[in-house]
Amino acid sequence: MTRAQLLHILQKFMPPGAEVYAADLLIHYRIQLHIKKPRATKYGDYRPPGRGEEHRISLNKDLNPFAFLITFMHEIAHLLNHEKYNGEVAPHGKEWKQHFQLVSMPVFEKEVLPPDVKHALGRYLGNPGASSCSDPYLFRTLRKYDANPTLLVEELPLNAIFRMQDGREFVKLEKNRTRYTCKEVSSGRIYLVPGLAQCEVVIKKQ
Ligand SMILES: [Zn+2]
Structure with a gap:
């Protein structure tokens, strides 16, 4: 694939101004980019190269x-973590965070993000304590730009019955920090469901 073809594809998925940077990274590190149909469990992943193979990154389309x-x-x-530490550090530890900061810098300079996303990403990158893969504030900010946002458990009223992506149905009970105590309809068992879990409403009861 030529650089022009790569740019043409990236333009469909990225904000204007970011595609040149992304293409340069893909070419420099010889990365295979796979754009996949939506997966409920992840937005993307990285696979290190086996012998003689290329790096592989997949992203949901x-x-x-x-x-x-x-x-x-x-x-x-x-x-970058793989290149430098070869799997000897935690996947989302401080080394990964430093690399994420480094990679994000040109994007901050290029003004390709709207102010609220920029703020949310900056807040996430600047918080050394936030080592998890997804930050709730960043997640909620990014979600505002979805064409058809899916419903989150935290948005439902209490006592609503909802269905998770695996088909199981629950009644939303009380809040418990970032999660909700929920009762599975079929078994009556109690589970803690993250507020940011995606779901569908079955019945709404106020
Ligand atoms: Zn990750």
């Missing part, structure tokens, strides 16, 4: 342009 770019940089940070 339904991500909005800002989520696509940020997930791309998230995976590039995994690649």
